[in-house]
Amino acid sequence: MIFILPIVLGIDVVVDMLTATTGSELAKSGGLFSQSWIQMMLLQYTSIPKSMVMSFTNFADNIFTVISQVGVQTLVYLAALQSISPSLYEVAKIEGATNYEIFWKVTIPLIMHITMFVIIYTIVDLFLNSSIAAEVYSFAFDKNKIGVGSALSIVYIFNVLLLLGIVLLIMRKLVKRDDK
Amino acid sequence: MAKKKAFGFVSSVFLFLLVLGLCFVILNPILKLVPSVFSRIEDLGNPNIVWLPMNFSVVSFKAAARMIMPQGILTMVKSVLYAAIVMFLQIFFSAMAGYSLARVDFKGRKIVFFMVILVFLVPRQSLLLAQYIYFNHFDAFGLLKLFVPSGEINLIDKPAALYILAIFGFGVKQSLFVLIFSQFFKNIPKELEEAALLDGCGFYKTYFKIMVPNAVPAISTVAVLSFVWNFGDTYYTRYFNPNGAYIGSIMAQKFIGANKNAIINAIQNWYGIPTASDLAFDAVKQAGALIYLIPLLIVYMFAQKWLVENLENSGLVG
Numbered sequence: 210m211i212f213i214l215p216i217v218l219g220i221d222v223v224v225d226m227l228t229a230t231t232g233s234e235l236a237k238s239g240g241l242f243s244q245s246w247i248q249m250m251l252l253q254y255t256s257i258p259k260s261m262v263m264s265f266t267n268f269a270d271n272i273f274t275v276i277s278q279v280g281v282q283t284l285v286y287l288a289a290l291q292s293i294s295p296s297l298y299e300v301a302k303i304e305g306a307t308n309y310e311i312f313w314k315v316t317i318p319l320i321m322h323i324t325m326f327v328i329i330y331t332i333v334d335l336f337l338n339s340s341i342a343a344e345v346y347s348f349a350f351d352k353n354k355i356g357v358g359s360a361l362s363i364v365y366i367f368n369v370l371l372l373l374g375i376v377l378l379i380m381r382k383l384v385k386r387d388d389k
Numbered sequence: 390m391a392k393k394k395a396f397g398f399v400s401s402v403f404l405f406l407l408v409l410g411l412c413f414v415i416l417n418p419i420l421k422l423v424p425s426v427f428s429r430i431e432d433l434g435n436p437n438i439v440w441l442p443m444n445f446s447v448v449s450f451k452a453a454a455r456m457i458m459p460q461g462i463l464t465m466v467k468s469v470l471y472a473a474i475v476m477f478l479q480i481f482f483s484a485m486a487g488y489s490l491a492r493v494d495f496k497g498r499k500i501v502f503f504m505v506i507l508v509f510l511v512p513r514q515s516l517l518l519a520q521y522i523y524f525n526h527f528d529a530f531g532l533l534k535l536f537v538p539s540g541e542i543n544l545i546d547k548p549a550a551l552y553i554l555a556i557f558g559f560g561v562k563q564s565l566f567v568l569i570f571s572q573f574f575k576n577i578p579k580e581l582e583e584a585a586l587l588d589g590c591g592f593y594k595t596y597f598k599i600m601v602p603n604a605v606p607a608i609s610t611v612a613v614l615s616f617v618w619n620f621g622d623t624y625y626t627r628y629f630n631p632n633g634a635y636i637g638s639i640m641a642q643k644f645i646g647a648n649k650n651a652i653i654n655a656i657q658n659w660y661g662i663p664t665a666s667d668l669a670f671d672a673v674k675q676a677g678a679l680i681y682l683i684p685l686l687i688v689y690m691f692a693q694k695w696l697v698e699n700l701e702n703s704g705l706v707g
Contacts, residue, residue: 289573326568362512
């Protein structure tokens with residue numbers, strides 16, 4: 210269960226502390242892949258186009274960034290999976306379903322409530338840690354223009370709400386509602 | 390038959406390598422700072438040291454402990470106690486809020502749900518000024534006139550402000566916990582409630598005796614998240630209680646770039662090492678971060694044991 214570690218290590222305080230001031234960024238293990246011999250081998254000895262190799266390298270370099278944002282969702286999904294009663298799985302096994310079918314037909318529909326919540330959380334969290342929110346904050350407190358900062362934050366809220374509304378409308382078709 | 394067995398073997402090897410790779414990526418920051426934190430200060434900057442220190446010594450830890458824990462081990466105890474109290478407050482009130490959002494059909498339920506999402510959405514810096522002014526002249530709707538002659542008290546720089554924030558749902562990401570609890574309580578079947586009603590339970594007994602034991606996975610999730618976020622909370626503690634003994638914010642305030650020369654001088658004087666340089670500052674900073682992480686790792690190990698035990702008894706209780 211090392212996967213909870215990124216929540217612990219992803220807090221701002223810890224990231225600041227673990228970064229070395231002598232130049233290298235410690236908390237992100239990025240750059241490992243692009244400096245390795247694998248990328249050179251891919252470029253020279255296979256005929257994969259360069260843009261594809263570069264985008265693949267980009268993806269592999271940023272694995273840590275992705276994983277460090279995924280801790281909360283992992284915990285919530287873990288708790289949600291525990292609340293499925295095992296009798297449903299036994300019934301599915303008796304009816305002769307393979308593991309693949311059990312996953313798609315039993316587990317996934319029961320998790321849809323939590324998936325909707327996880328989508329809301331991820332969108333809002335990504336917006337809160339983005340450069341837009343940092344810009345709003347710097348307008349209000351660093352440049353001392355509190356009026357502009359407040360107006361900016363209201364426009365920001367409206368935009369995020371719009372995005373959330375669109376995403377939730379799409380998701381509503383997939384979530385089974387059983388309250389009348 | 391052999392083909393299926395071979396396929397199973399190959400896929401399990403592949404999954405094992407995948408998980409190993411992911412674990413390495415996650416543990417990489419800690420592995421990289423082992424050589425600089427556990428070696429003597431004179432040895433830092435030696436290019437021969439890559440994964441293991443040459444001479445093992447805990448000087449960095451002693452220096453960091455002296456700098457970030459001004460009251461000794463009491464600072465750490467106070468921080469853990471603060472995080473634990475706020476964690477209990479948050480769990481208690483968020484669970485009640487989540488239950489009423491999920492199960493009680495009151496007028497305006499959708500509006501309240503929307504407002505919970507809104508609380509989560511608004512960046513907390515935009516509420517900071519209003520909250521600060523309110524706590525500066527805190528008068529609890531005029532009720533304090535009975536106790537204090539001037540009618541208002543100044544709650545800044547006392548931990549009571551932070552506890553009040555947690556009780557009313559504005560702690561660190563607390564509306565997230567309300568939403569988690571509401572989703573969990575929605576998943577519990579209605580038949581349990583009806584059975585409790587038939588057995589003669591009122592509203593509160595149903596909640597405390599039947600719903601709460603069923604939501605143990607959700608409570609453990611929220612407990613871990615809340616403890617971790619409150620232990621490392623520098624935002625609220627810095628604005629509402631700047632002189633308190635919170636290890637997270639002490640660390641964030643001491644180890645900034647402007648203090649670098651002062652800290653290097655301190656290391657040179659305390660331990661008699663005239664060759665301490667920028668690398669010594671890095672090593673002490675990282676040692677401080679590791680000291681800060683110790684309670685979190687202990688909590689995380691307990692949480693893991695508890696979560697895995699729950700995994701074996703999964704399903705509905707009772």
